[in-house]
Amino acid sequence: MNSSAIDHATFAELQEAAGADFVIELVDTFIAEAPQMLAELRAARTAGNAEQFRRAAHSLKSNSLTFGAMALGALARELEVKGLDRDPAADAQALTALDTAYAQAAAALKTLCHG
């Protein structure tokens, strides 16, 4: 577990703005939805679907930044801006890094919400 995966100031701002209880709900929604975005990225990579790839990366980036998951957001943004790589192996590597960053962010978010 790595709690530095989440920028605490951003997360605290979100709690203050939307209410701590609501943020718990929001985190649960994110944790329920994010694996699908990651799966979509892989499927798009396999199918060579550039549009689907970019869109899934975009969604993941957008949500990551909402919660202050900066590292995850930066990786997702990189994929969104760059799009499908000519070399599938490069994307495979990036996706593995993304999975790791997500696992760390999700764990940190759960800790922040539920102690």
Add this chain to the structure above:
Amino acid sequence: MTLGVSPPPQGGAPPAWGGPALAAHAAHLLVADDNKVNRLLLTRSLELQGHRVSSAENGRVALEMLRRESFDLLLLDMEMPEMNGFQVLEQLSADLQLRDLPVIVTSSLEGITHIVRCIELGAEDYLPKPVNPVLLRARIGSSLEKKRLRDQQKALVRRFATSEVAQDLQQSGFALGGRRISATVMFCDIRGFTALVESQTPEAVIELLNTWYTLMFEAINSHGGVVNQMIGDGLMALFGAPLPLADAPGSAVSAALEMIELIELFNIDQVTAGKPSIRIGVGIATGDMVAGYTGTQSRATYTCIGDAVNLAARLEAHTKLAQRTILIDDLTRTALNAAVPVEALGDVQLKGKAAAVPVFAVLTTG
């Protein structure tokens, strides 16, 4: 898909998203975003600002909801399946009912060109995601205020112009100058108005005029005509302008006949109440004219200029001398259904006309 209004947070400090706004500022907003986290968060923050919020998970659903229910503002994400934000903006600007709906784009799209394109397509504002709550509040307040002003303006235009002119203005915008059209013009006034004014109190005259205008507007509007000028005890109406009308001459004559009927009914009431009865004169002419806005950039009126306009005014003035109620020109008569009884009055030398013109009276039952 509509999300219910979520209850306020239980316990803890009140959220900083501002607490409920004043009731007067509460609006009905639509959030369109395919991402559930974004949708929930935006909905939540807007509800905390005191607004009523519905949400849609893509552009197609959003458009359906906008066409079904009334909203004050749309918060639109760009990246969406089925129909994206750009397509929604295009559809909105092509829709007369929805083109004035304020749209705030909320997106984390990369690149300034996307933002420029949103604004070009009519979006009012652009908020990058994650949306800053303070900015959100400010932008929504300003958009709603602009919408209120626009709505007020529209209501004013409707009061001082006809709905046809208002619609024409909305569609084509305001520009001085005109375009050539074929239409029928009607002038109408109250006979012996000066004597009437002398025998009545000013209040009674105003009341009489208001009733008279109400009746004339009713008859003219119900036949597709548009009253474009009110001149004391008279009015000018257009048939076939600014919007085309299938049978402008026939409609104008039918309107005139209904005006006479309404005046007769009105006179029965007047006489019963011991008040003076009134008589009117109507002149109608058809032809090519230039229709458009004349005046200055700051104050203008929609009107028609052309020979037929002068002719209609002269015919109306001539009703007194001819002792007929409705006088029409040759082009109007030619276009008339044979069932309308018309009396030829021969060629008449009208004031301001170089040559005598054929004049016809439409026979009224009364």
